[in-house]
Structures are given as structure tokens and as C-alpha cells.
Amino acid sequence: MSRSKKQIIAVLLGLVVLIAVIPLFAVKGAEFGGSDDAGSQMITKIRGTEYEPWFTPVMETALGGELPGEVESLLFCLQTGIGVGVIAFFMGRLVERKKWQDKQS
Amino acid sequence: MSKKEKSIMKLAVAFALTFGMVSSAYAMHIMEGYLPAGYCIAWGAISVPFLTAGFFSIQKKLRDNRRSITVLAMSGAFVFVLSSLKIPSVTGSCSHMTGTGLGAILFGPSAVSILGIIVLIFQAVLLAHGGLTTLGANTFSMAIAGPFVSFGIYRLCKALKVNRMASVFLAATLGDLFTYCVTSFQLALAYPSEIGGVGASAVKFLGVFAPTQLPLAVIEGILTTVIVMTLESYALPELKAIGFAKEVK
Numbered sequence: 579m580s581r582s583k584k585q586i587i588a589v590l591l592g593l594v595v596l597i598a599v600i601p602l603f604a605v606k607g608a609e610f611g612g613s614d615d616a617g618s619q620m621i622t623k624i625r626g627t628e629y630e631p632w633f634t635p636v637m638e639t640a641l642g643g644e645l646p647g648e649v650e651s652l653l654f655c656l657q658t659g660i661g662v663g664v665i666a667f668f669m670g671r672l673v674e675r676k677k678w679q680d681k682q683s
Numbered sequence: 684m685s686k687k688e689k690s691i692m693k694l695a696v697a698f699a700l701t702f703g704m705v706s707s708a709y710a711m712h713i714m715e716g717y718l719p720a721g722y723c724i725a726w727g728a729i730s731v732p733f734l735t736a737g738f739f740s741i742q743k744k745l746r747d748n749r750r751s752i753t754v755l756a757m758s759g760a761f762v763f764v765l766s767s768l769k770i771p772s773v774t775g776s777c778s779h780m781t782g783t784g785l786g787a788i789l790f791g792p793s794a795v796s797i798l799g800i801i802v803l804i805f806q807a808v809l810l811a812h813g814g815l816t817t818l819g820a821n822t823f824s825m826a827i828a829g830p831f832v833s834f835g836i837y838r839l840c841k842a843l844k845v846n847r848m849a850s851v852f853l854a855a856t857l858g859d860l861f862t863y864c865v866t867s868f869q870l871a872l873a874y875p876s877e878i879g880g881v882g883a884s885a886v887k888f889l890g891v892f893a894p895t896q897l898p899l900a901v902i903e904g905i906l907t908t909v910i911v912m913t914l915e916s917y918a919l920p921e922l923k924a925i926g927f928a929k930e931v932k
Contacts, residue, residue: 579916587912590905597898598770605775618714620891624874624884631716635811645811653809654767657802661763668753672917 688739695735699728712821713870715807715814722873727819733827734800737793744790748924754914758786759798761910765903766802766825772895780903781862784855785910787830788837789927799826824865833858851911856904863892 602610621629637645645653684692718726744751765782772778786795800822806812813821833854840850871885914922922928 579913583912583916587909590909594902594905597902601771601773601775601898605773610771610775610777618717620888621717621870621874624876624887629717631714632720633716633814633816635715635814636808637811650810654769657767657805658764661760661767664760665757665764668757669913669917672753676917
């Protein structure tokens with residue numbers, strides 16, 4: 579990978595971090611709840627009455643309650659971890675292959 | 684597509700038409716139990732032909748070139764990562780990205796539907812995020828509608844000879860945004876406003892999702908561009924094999 583390409587990627591990744599972090603400081607005191615929840619609040623608003631979901635998530639039925647917050651973040655991390663693991667594994671192989679091929683030629 | 688595949692495809696389309704039309708016709712993930720049963724079935728049925736096409740498309744890609752499985756796995760993993768990251772947005776609430784743009788650009792929109800539904804099932808079963816009853820609707824918005832827009836925009840940019848990285852960025856960003864537009868529309872169909880009906884309701888739902896999603900869509904665009912740049916440097920043989928890198932000079 580050329581040097582200029584690496585620099586572009588570094589700048590782009592920096593930008594990503596900025597976009598993600600700035601709201602945290604710009605909108606102080608906000609709750610940062612999920613927008614999915616905001617959606618269900620909107621349903622209540624439009625209907626005028628509370629909407630009673632007609633089906634409970636299987637996990638909540640099995641547990642007899644909501645998934646604990648900490649466990650939920652564990653599972654989210656697991657999802658991220660699986661993804662990152664796969665990407666990193668293959669990327670590592672590809673990078674090494676390129677090195678090896680460059681040496682050959 | 685072989686003859687057998689074609690007939691299965693026809694069956695799937697017929698299935699979709701039968702069930703899709705029965706209901707009178709209802710965001711990111713619609714929560715479990717929040718869509719009336721008729722809509723759940725209808726959206727699910729509509730998704731079936733896309734998933735079938737996606738399955739065959741993946742099968743064909745892998746048969747033609749075994750090595751493309753590397754890039755396919757990475758595209759799937761990309762969806763896994765991006766849809767698990769909840770990111771704060773300017774509106775004071777959090778949302779997450781879809782990650783489906785990458786796969787759509789590399790493998791075409793139908794193949795991504797399979798990658799998307801895997802993630803959606805994972806989240807619906809383990810995380811109570813989205814849901815099994817709303818799986819059809821969520822699959823349609825995140826794994827079908829969004830990727831199709833990404834793919835379309837990428838193709839359009841290519842035809843217009845837009846810079847390739849810019850087109851990747853645009854495709855991923857707009858595909859992500861469109862996913863949420865479809866979600867709003869799906870919710871609006873199910874919950875039309877008393878005044879103004881479906882249209883007014885769609886505007887309200889969009890008001891919730893769109894401003895939150897806009898910065899995230901930009902992030903998704905950037906990340907997709909970065910990963911495509913990296914793949915171009917290191918996985919050129921694979922990209923050529925799946926027909927993406929023909930235009931790479």
C-alpha cells in the first residue's frame with residue numbers, strides 16, 4: 579500500500595472517530611437511548627394509546643424478564659468480536675500473501 | 684441459473700405474490716411484536732424470493748471461484764461489526780449502521796440479503812434487538828432495500844464515470860439512509876396517522892430516524908471506502924475473480 583493511501587485512510591478513520599464522539603460532547607445530558615425505542619414511542623404518540631407488543635422476544639420469555647444490560651453488552655461485544663476476528667484473520671493472510679508475492683517477483 | 688434453480692425461483696416469487704397481496708397493505712429494526720401479524724407475514728413473504736435469489740447467487744459465485752469465499756466472509760463480518768456498534772448521534776439518541784453496502788457493491792444486492800438475515804437472526808434471538816416476528820420486515824429494509832439502493836447508486840456512478848472511491852462512499856451512505864427510510868415507511872403503513880394517513884405518519888417516523896441516522900450513514904460510507912481501498916491493495920486477485928476489479932487499473 580502506498581504511503582499516500584495510508585495517510586488518506588488515517589485521515590478518514592480520524593474523521594469517523596470525530597463524527598462518533600462529537601455528539602457526546604455537543605449534546606450534553608442527552609440520554610443516548612436507542613432510536614428503535616424512539617420509534618416505539620412515536621407509535622404510542624400516533625396511536626394516542628400505549629401499544630402492547632403482541633409477541634415477547636424469545637430470550638425474554640426464556641429468562642422470564644428482560645436481558646440484563648451488562649449481559650446485553652456482552653452479547654453485542656461478542657457480535658463485534660466475531661466480525662472483527664473474521665476480518666482481521668483474512669486481512670492478515672492477505673497482507674502476508676502480498677508480502678510473499680512481492681518478494682517472489 | 685440451472686433449470687432446477689429457475690423453477691425454485693419461480694415458486695418463491697409465486698409464494699411472495701400470494702402472501703404479499705393477501706394483507707391490505709404496515710426503522711432500523713422494528714421491535715419484536717410491534718408489527719401486526721398480517722404485515723409480518725407479508726414482509727416475510729416479499730423477502731423470500733430475494734433470499735432465494737441470494738442463496739443461488741452466493742452458490743454460483745463460490746462455484747465459479749472458490750477463493751471468493753474470503754471476501755464474502757469479510758463482507759459478512761463487516762455487517763456483523765457495523766450493525767453491532769451503537770453510535771451516539773447529534774439528536775441525542777443512539778443508532779447503528781447496517782454495513783450492507785460493502786457486500787452489495789462487491790457481490791450484488793441479492794447475495795447480501797443472506798448475510799443480512801444471519802445478523803438479524805443473531806440479534807433477534809440473542810439480543811432481543813429487532814425480533815423474530817418482525818424479521819421479514821427488517822430483512823426487507825436492511826438486507827434487501829438498502830443493498831439494492833447501494834448497488835444501484837454504485838452502478839449509476841460507474842456509468843457516470845464518478846471517481847470510484849466517491850461512488851463507493853455514496854453507495855454505502857445512501858444505502859444506509861434508505862434502510863431507515865424503508866423502516867419508517869413500514870411503520871407508517873402499519874400505523875397511519877389519524878390526520879394525514881400513511882404519508883403524515885411516515886414523515887413523523889422519518890423525523891425520528893433520519894436526523895439520527897445521517898451522521899452514521901456518513902460513517903458507514905467512510906468505513907466502506909476504507910475497507911474497499913484496503914481490499915484493493917491486498918486482495919486484488921479475489922476482487923478480479925468476483926468481477927469487481929475489472930476496472931481497477
